[in-house]
Amino acid sequence: MTSDAPPDAFYDILRGVAALTGNRVVGDLARLVADGMPQDLWIAFNHKQIGSKRWLVDALAEVLPRPDGPVWVLGAWYGVLGALLLDDPRLTIPAVVSVDLDPACAPVAERLNRRHVAEGRFRAVTADMMTLGFAAQEPSPGLVINTSCEHLVDVPGWLATLPTGLPLLLQSNDYVREPDHRSCVPSLEAFQAQAGLSETLFAGALPTKNYTRFMLIGRR
Numbered sequence: 001m002t003s004d005a006p007p008d009a010f011y012d013i014l015r016g017v018a019a020l021t022g023n024r025v026v027g028d029l030a031r032l033v034a035d036g037m038p039q040d041l042w043i044a045f046n047h048k049q050i051g052s053k054r055w056l057v058d059a060l061a062e063v064l065p066r067p068d069g070p071v072w073v074l075g076a077w078y079g080v081l082g083a084l085l086l087d088d089p090r091l092t093i094p095a096v097v098s099v100d101l102d103p104a105c106a107p108v109a110e111r112l113n114r115r116h117v118a119e120g121r122f123r124a125v126t127a128d129m130m131t132l133g134f135a136a137q138e139p140s141p142g143l144v145i146n147t148s149c150e151h152l153v154d155v156p157g158w159l160a161t162l163p164t165g166l167p168l169l170l171q172s173n174d175y176v177r178e179p180d181h182r183s184c185v186p187s188l189e190a191f192q193a194q195a196g197l198s199e200t201l202f203a204g205a206l207p208t209k210n211y212t213r214f215m216l217i218g219r220r
């Protein structure tokens with residue numbers, strides 16, 4: 001956008017797209033942009049990030065549309081996935097808990113999801129996912145989602161902290177060139193071996209221009 005565009009140009013465009021499409025997530029994004037967004041929000045909302053999360057929501061709608069308890073999203077960044085999950089009419093999700101290690105994420109996630117925060121259906125927590133005691137959580141999670149497996153140092157070590165039988169949705173990728181990626185896998189089969197799920201409801205690969213994303217839905 002040129003420097004002579006008005007400061008609220010992005011807000012006006014997004015409000016226009018929300019009006020055109022009736023998409024409430026775009027409306028929520030417009031408000032976030034209007035009252036201050038982090039500089040790297042564009043990465044969280046780029047077409048590859050949204051594409052992989054749409055893929056996730058579509059798969060969940062097929063195999064696990066009504067999780068039996070709140071959905072915990074780990075490594076949730078700015079809460080984009082929570083917004084998509086709570087907006088999708090095919091899913092029945094009582095609440096989303098959005099967890100990230102980076103304290104800058106929670107305030108942004110809660111502003112993006114402000115409608116759901118007001119209804120008591122969304123909260124953002126700053127925590128290390130390695131330290132969450134899911135066995136003691138009340139109410140019990142209906143599903144734990146981790147789309148940031150590639151960022152963990154020890155994926156099997158994290159999985160070992162979870163109760164057996166817990167419903168899980170995991171994503172990883174083969175994008176080894178990204179310096180923050182510590183646990184990339186070369187194939188879907190390698191991801192299945194790394195995850196060691198006791199039951200698998202979905203296993204798939206989504207090729208993109210520079211890398212392939214992998215997803216598993218099942219039980220620990």
Ligand SMILES: C[S@@+](CC[C@H](N)C(=O)[O-])C[C@H]1O[C@@H](n2cnc3c(N)ncnc32)[C@H](O)[C@@H]1O
Pocket residue numbers: 049074075076077099100101102105127128129130147148151152
């Ligand atoms: C780049 S983002 C998300 C990438 C992911 N592929 C996605 O689209 O959801 C990775 C996030 O994981 C978070 N993260 C990394 N290690 C974590 C941990 N141990 N506990 C909680 N969050 C963590 C980071 O702070 C970051 O916000």
